[in-house]
Amino acid sequence: MAAVSQAPGGAQQQIALPEAFRPRTGTMESWNAAYVRVEDYLRAHRIHNRLHQSRLIQMVLERAARRHEENPALDPTTIAAEETEALMEAWFAEVLEEKGQPGDRVAVDGRVALLLCDGPERWPYAFLDEEHVPADFVQAMRTTHLNAGPDLAVSSMVPRPIDLGRITEAAGETLERFERWPILRALLLWMLFTAALAGIFYLTR
Amino acid sequence: MRIFITENMDTARLNRRRFLFFSAVFGLTSLATWFVADLYWRDTEGLTGLEIALLVLFVPLFAHISVGFCTAFVGFYVINRGGDSSRISASLPSDARPGLASTAVVMPIFNEDVSRVFEGIRVVFRSVQQTEGADYFDFFLLSDSNEPNQWIREEVAWAELCKQVGGFGKIFYRKRRQAINKKAGNVADFLRRWGKNYRYMVVLDADSIMTGEALVRLVSLMEANPSAGIIQTAPRIVRGESLYSRLQAFANRLYSPLFLAGLNYWQQHEGNYWGHNAILRVQPFMDHCALPDLPGNEPFGGRILSHDFVEAALMRKAGWAVWLAHDLEGSYEEGPPSLIESAKRDRRWCQGNLQHAWLLTARGFRPANRFHLLMGIMAYVSSPLWLLFLLLSTVEMVDKSAVGNRDVYGAADTTSLFGYTVAVPEALTLFSLTMLLLFLPKFVSVVVMLGRPAEVALYGGRGRLAASAIFETAGSMLLAPVNMFFNTKFVLFTLLGQGVAWVAQKRAADTDGTDWREAIITHGFQTVFGLFWGVSSLILIPAYFAWLSLALAGLVCSIPLSIFLSKVGFGRRARELGIFLTPEETSPPADLELLERNLAECYRHLPPLEPLRSDYGLMQAVLDPYINAMHVALLRQRRPSAVAREWFAKLQARLLREGPGRFTAKEKMALLLDPQSMMRLHRELWRLPSESLADWWRLAIRQYNVLAAAPTTALYR
Numbered sequence: 001m002a003a004v005s006q007a008p009g010g011a012q013q014q015i016a017l018p019e020a021f022r023p024r025t026g027t028m029e030s031w032n033a034a035y036v037r038v039e040d041y042l043r044a045h046r047i048h049n050r051l052h053q054s055r056l057i058q059m060v061l062e063r064a065a066r067r068h069e070e071n072p073a074l075d076p077t078t079i080a081a082e083e084t085e086a087l088m089e090a091w092f093a094e095v096l097e098e099k100g101q102p103g104d105r106v107a108v109d110g111r112v113a114l115l116l117c118d119g120p121e122r123w124p125y126a127f128l129d130e131e132h133v134p135a136d137f138v139q140a141m142r143t144t145h146l147n148a149g150p151d152l153a154v155s156s157m158v159p160r161p162i163d164l165g166r167i168t169e170a171a172g173e174t175l176e177r178f179e180r181w182p183i184l185r186a187l188l189l190w191m192l193f194t195a196a197l198a199g200i201f202y203l204t205r
Numbered sequence: 206m207r208i209f210i211t212e213n214m215d216t217a218r219l220n221r222r223r224f225l226f227f228s229a230v231f232g233l234t235s236l237a238t239w240f241v242a243d244l245y246w247r248d249t250e251g252l253t254g255l256e257i258a259l260l261v262l263f264v265p266l267f268a269h270i271s272v273g274f275c276t277a278f279v280g281f282y283v284i285n286r287g288g289d290s291s292r293i294s295a296s297l298p299s300d301a302r303p304g305l306a307s308t309a310v311v312m313p314i315f316n317e318d319v320s321r322v323f324e325g326i327r328v329v330f331r332s333v334q335q336t337e338g339a340d341y342f343d344f345f346l347l348s349d350s351n352e353p354n355q356w357i358r359e360e361v362a363w364a365e366l367c368k369q370v371g372g373f374g375k376i377f378y379r380k381r382r383q384a385i386n387k388k389a390g391n392v393a394d395f396l397r398r399w400g401k402n403y404r405y406m407v408v409l410d411a412d413s414i415m416t417g418e419a420l421v422r423l424v425s426l427m428e429a430n431p432s433a434g435i436i437q438t439a440p441r442i443v444r445g446e447s448l449y450s451r452l453q454a455f456a457n458r459l460y461s462p463l464f465l466a467g468l469n470y471w472q473q474h475e476g477n478y479w480g481h482n483a484i485l486r487v488q489p490f491m492d493h494c495a496l497p498d499l500p501g502n503e504p505f506g507g508r509i510l511s512h513d514f515v516e517a518a519l520m521r522k523a524g525w526a527v528w529l530a531h532d533l534e535g536s537y538e539e540g541p542p543s544l545i546e547s548a549k550r551d552r553r554w555c556q557g558n559l560q561h562a563w564l565l566t567a568r569g570f571r572p573a574n575r576f577h578l579l580m581g582i583m584a585y586v587s588s589p590l591w592l593l594f595l596l597l598s599t600v601e602m603v604d605k606s607a608v609g610n611r612d613v614y615g616a617a618d619t620t621s622l623f624g625y626t627v628a629v630p631e632a633l634t635l636f637s638l639t640m641l642l643l644f645l646p647k648f649v650s651v652v653v654m655l656g657r658p659a660e661v662a663l664y665g666g667r668g669r670l671a672a673s674a675i676f677e678t679a680g681s682m683l684l685a686p687v688n689m690f691f692n693t694k695f696v697l698f699t700l701l702g703q704g705v706a707w708v709a710q711k712r713a714a715d716t717d718g719t720d721w722r723e724a725i726i727t728h729g730f731q732t733v734f735g736l737f738w739g740v741s742s743l744i745l746i747p748a749y750f751a752w753l754s755l756a757l758a759g760l761v762c763s764i765p766l767s768i769f770l771s772k773v774g775f776g777r778r779a780r781e782l783g784i785f786l787t788p789e790e791t792s793p794p795a796d797l798e799l800l801e802r803n804l805a806e807c808y809r810h811l812p813p814l815e816p817l818r819s820d821y822g823l824m825q826a827v828l829d830p831y832i833n834a835m836h837v838a839l840l841r842q843r844r845p846s847a848v849a850r851e852w853f854a855k856l857q858a859r860l861l862r863e864g865p866g867r868f869t870a871k872e873k874m875a876l877l878l879d880p881q882s883m884m885r886l887h888r889e890l891w892r893l894p895s896e897s898l899a900d901w902w903r904l905a906i907r908q909y910n911v912l913a914a915a916p917t918t919a920l921y922r
Contacts, residue, residue: 171563
């Protein structure tokens with residue numbers, strides 16, 4: 001399908017829609033759901049550039065559709081999510097020069113770097129672009145680090161006993177004995193209560 | 206300006222000061238005890254058992270209020286002379302710029318308002334950046350928060366703040382897996398990890414603000430005084446909104462200079478540490494201030510809760526000076542917004558201070574530190590003693606009225622003083638003396654302030670200052686018996702083995718304040734007790750009722766009083782009328798103004814949707830790719846056992862299938878602490894088809910992307 005548009009010079013130009021992509025397997029509903037999931041995931045990455053987002057969604061869904069043809073039992077949403085992850089992990093590994101590392105760790109490092117350098121905001125077309133990644137973007141990604149604490153300088157800080165004095169030490173030992181023997185504690189409490197009663201009785205006579 | 210060299214402090218002069226101070230306390234107490242003993246003696250020509258008991262109670266109670274009075278009196282003397290030359294801030298000219306040294310500004314936090322914490326740090330950081338000493342300071346947020354939402358919000362806020370102020374490498378965040386030994390343990394954990402990197406450490410509370418200039422000055426003072434181990438500042442109470450917090454802030458601002466100057470006069474280098482807004486010399490602190498457990502278990506034994514007094518005592522024991530920089534500007538904190546919140550804080554402090562009883566006779570502690578510990582204990586123990594004194598006095602009066610003596614220490618009595626018969630109504634004299642001790646310092650503070658026209662204007666002018674002082678005095682008279690009841694309860698609970706849980710302190714005021722239900726539950730007993738006491742006194746001994754009426758009024762009105770004082774609306778109205786104005790309100794420092802502006806912007810943002818709100822942090826950590834990655838990056842990598850892996854796998858599946866509604870806080874924290882689980886949850890959440898996810902997660906995905914615009918402030922999306 002093609003449309004005709006007026007070019008600025010007055011000449012007429014034929015604009016063609018991108019090459020038609022239609023999944024050969026799966027239902028429309030399931031591919032719509034996959035589309036929404038990929039779109040949501042990209043938006044969660046703060047990719048608010050719709051044009052760039054659309055290109056990425058189509059790329060992911062094309063790859064997912066090819067896989068789905070091989071195994072139609074799989075859910076398109078799951079395949080699309082996996083393809084998105086794979087795309088991101090490969091891209092992060094390339095940009096951060098972390099090839100050979102476990103994929104989930106690469107993704108963690110990549111997202112942290114992307115967050116810290118404000119990648120999607122500052123380079124709105126560059127994220128996941130496999131061909132044109134600006135050098136300053138790559139530089140920013142590689143140089144940002146999440147540093148929650150400086151290098152450890154471990155030292156010892158050991159509690160030292162405080163000499164509480166003889167009377168207090170004795171009181172402490174008594175208290176600990178009372179804590180080991182709840183019956184003693186209850187008896188003491190009753191004795192104190194009785195003494196208080198007796199005291200009040202005597203004082204008010 | 207004459208420079209005060211702390212190393213050359215004159216011991217004889219200090220001893221003279223202390224002798225005068227404690228002699229004044231002793232003299233006043235002796236005089237009052239004489240009056241009381243004579244009063245009891247006259248009616249029966251001797252002392253009954255009850256009267257002896259009353260006398261025994263009276264002596265420490267009167268001595269306690271005499272200490273406060275004498276401190277203020279000495280403070281007045283010092284201020285009237287133009288200030289004390291022997292003070293730590295006089296050891297360095299104000300324009301002197303000695304070398305600085307590496308300093309860590311640490312803020313231990315526990316489930317605090319994240320916006321307030323991080324906007325506070327932003328203000329302090331910015332203020333330090335504007336000084337020439339910025340390179341010497343690092344900032345550490347030491348979190349012991351145990352609520353999943355709180356933890357994630359802190360991480361997000363930290364990262365965003367660092368991005369916005371260029372704080373990576375200067376502002377650090379540490380979350381402990383196990384909150385061992387609470388705040389003291391948190392600081393000790395920091396010192397064990399990074400203490401060696403710093404010569405000094407400034408400890409801030411979650412509601413503290415210190416200006417960059419104040420921080421630089423503190424470091425300079427430490428550098429200029431190599432024997433100083435701790436310098437404590439006197440923070441001003443600010444940002445009060447409710448009537449209660451504004452009343453406290455006004456009292457703190459107007460009266461504290463007298464008390465602080467007096468305190469410094471006699472304590473000098475043997476001051477106290479109040480736990481925050483202070484600078485500490487790291488190495489000696491690490492060497493001497495790791496606290497052991499006390500004998501027995503909590504609440505009376507076990508871990509030392511109020512660690513600050515003990516740390517000051519240990520520093521002194523090791524020979525390091527502890528100073529109070531009472532005149533250092535730029536140190537602020539916030540007060541509790543209501544009477545009930547204040548009581549909750551007192552509940553914790555009470556337990557901590559009572560524990561200090563173990564340490565009163567500790568070997569090697571300096572007498573001044575023993576006195577600080579004793580005063581801390583008396584701050585709470587005096588309440589049950591006062592209550593007992595008043596109740597026994599009532600019994601004494603009932604006893605007298607029963608035998609037909611209805612004279613309640615009335616007028617026309619005489620006393621014998623050194624052989625002379627003096628015609629004075631002694632009960633009234635004694636009452637007047639007590640009132641004098643309690644209220645004269647306030648009166649003198651007002652008079653001193655009225656003599657400074659420029660400063661008076663900052664309190665709203667002479668009339669408003671006087672009116673505020675009168676209202677504050679009336680308020681404190683009504684609050685005193687309520688606090689007496691609270692503290693009595695806390696002391697008894699502690700003695701009976703009821704420990705206190707570690708809960709976050711509420712610092713900001715609710716617009717609605719305390720509700721009737723909470724007020725009735727909290728103050729109901731006080732009201733009933735006050736009514737019973739009052740009515741029975743009125744029936745049995747009407748003359749004595751008049752003496753009790755002040756204490757009874759506070760108790761009987763405690764419910765409406767508590768509600769009234771907690772209302773933000775009344776606080777604002779009072780401010781419009783110029784009541785309880787402080788210089789920090791009428792002419793706020795730039796840093797506080799900035800904090801207000803930033804917080805106003807933070808609080809403007811809408812909270813998350815109600816169904817998602819209770820687990821929003823967990824939701825973000827699982828769902829948001831950035832927050833998930835950042836959270837995982839901040840976790841320590843672990844290799845759990847096969848059994849643990851299996852348990853985690855079941856939890857993960859359950860969380861996605863059922864949502865977090867039925868998860869315990871412990872289960873949520875377990876997942877959040879496990880990096881493998883967090884990575885897997887993120888992956889699975891985005892992979893699973895909608896029908897395999899809980900409704901909660903479906904709603905979360907749908908709503909989150911509506912909200913997921915670019916961050917508009919440090920803390921909110």
